[in-house]
Amino acid sequence: MAIILFDDNSRHTLLPLTFTRPVADLRIGILTIAEKWSKHLNSGFSFFTESYLQAKFPMLINDENLFINGSYCPDEALLEAIDKLPAGTPLKYRGQLVAVKLSAADAKEFNTQTDYGAGVNHERIPVSIRYPEDIFKKNDIELRKDFTLLTKGRTSAAISNTNSIIGADFFAEEGAQAECCTFSSVNGPVYLSADTEIWEGAHIRGAFAILPHSQLKMGTKVYGATTVGPYCRIGGEVNNAVIWGYSNKGHEGYLGNAVIGEWCNLGADTNNSNLKNNYTEVKLWDYASQSMRKTGLQFCGLIMADHAKSGINTMFNTGTVVGVSANVFGSGYPPNFIPDFSWGGADGFEEYAFNKMMETTARVFSRRAHREFNDAEKQILEYTFEQTKELRKLNGC
Missing domain, CATH: 2.160.10.10 (Hexapeptide repeat proteins)
Structure with missing residues (x-):
């Protein structure tokens, strides 16, 4: 399954740091956010980001694709919730899209504004990056x-x-x-x-x-x-x-x-x-x-x-x-x-x-x-x- 880290509105509140990279390319701790997900899920990764960044940070689609909000850092609770997530059902935290599994056809049409339904609500408080000082x-x-x-x-x-x-x-x-x-x-x-x-x-x-x-x-x-x-x-x-x-x-x-x-x-x-x-x-x-x-x-x-x-x-x-x-x-x-x-x-x-x-x-x-x-x-x-x-x-x- 391909991991695709997507930008949401946090990209705008994280400026100027995100003028030159997707949100998930931010380093916090030892690894970047994308590297954390990659190691936990034992998979490569790519990005869904602004068009002017795509030449350096392209999106790579597979038959099965896991879109993850790039402002969230993985933890045991999030990993477990994503593992149990049915295809096409969104995982949300306080109404915000955290993750969704999509086919290749649906992945090509992915948009953060798409209504994927009520989905599954994540109850545990995750570590997320919204502002530069975070x-x-x-x-x-x-x-x-x-x-x-x-x-x-x-x-x-x-x-x-x-x-x-x-x-x-x-x-x-x-x-x-x-x-x-x-x-x-x-x-x-x-x-x-x-x-x-x-x-x-x-x-x-x-x-x-x-x-x-x-x-x-x-x-x-x-x-x-x-x-x-x-x-x-x-x-x-x-x-x-x-x-x-x-x-x-x-x-x-x-x-x-x-x-x-x-x-x-x-x-x-x-x-x-x-x-x-x-x-x-x-x-x-x-x-x-x-x-x-x-x-x-x-x-x-x-x-x-x-x-x-x-x-x-x-x-x-x-x-x-x-x-x-x-x-x-x-x-x-x-x-x-x-x-x-x-x-x-x-x-x-x-x-x-x-x-x-x-x-x-x-x-x-x-x-x-x-x-x-x-x-x-x-x-x-x-x-x-x-x-x-x-x-x-x-x-x-």
Whole structure:
């Protein structure tokens, strides 16, 4: 049976993170949401998403197809409910479509607005991702679930005895390297993927995961729940952050209660605030309503979409949203919302010239031989650039 992860209205409330990917391609815990379903159901996956994303994220239909809402993370109760689901009968949670099994003919006509009937109501509260802050807010839950999923029946590889390991929930894959570091799993598991390097003097407190080909530099301090995706280099102090992959925070500076997309770079001594001086609730810019939205959180830092960058000594205020391919630099605090393809800082912004941005992106991709800056990638950025023109006028571009 083919697994197809579909986008619903959460795609709009998760912007700008979902300008460049389907909802189920979001990483939370150790795995992306799509990878979680794939491992649990022992099957490949594809996506039902926006047309401009389909060249990179195509939908693959089989004779039998299981459509799953990409904003939901699997758990035992959901897996059991889906397993028992008759073909053509929808599984719903509080009126929202969670899953439905369809034939090839019906799959070709799938639409989230189709009325599949009352169906089966799911009673247990699942983990779902509706807003960007949900990713760091619920990362601890998903890190623990993924750790259990990935380590079941396996034995950790040995690492150097120069390290101090506190607690029992520590797992290293073959090829993980660490020297003279401390790992504490007392407050959450610690997972080191293959071909990762934890440099001397790093201190890590779980829950924590680092994915292949990433590095923590000397003296890095990490507090849970934090995920470092593949091909990243991280330094300084990190607390409850999810960094998806191919991104760098290679120097000193604080990153906390944050989500950082792919291909981002935080310049030396970039810092974000995650707590207001008056201790009041943090608001975030909401693309769906084009206004500031209450988060219900006292601690909320930085949301940064793919390809965004900051210069040295950049200061992000509490609850800042940075759009796709924004380039932020200069002294002072920039606004709490920096639209996609903006260039500047506290002294003002201009539109980041599209051809210049594309040249930079091509150079960034060229550093990773296994990733190609192809037409599908270019189409996604071109579409996003056009869709966000009006937003750039908000900061004077």
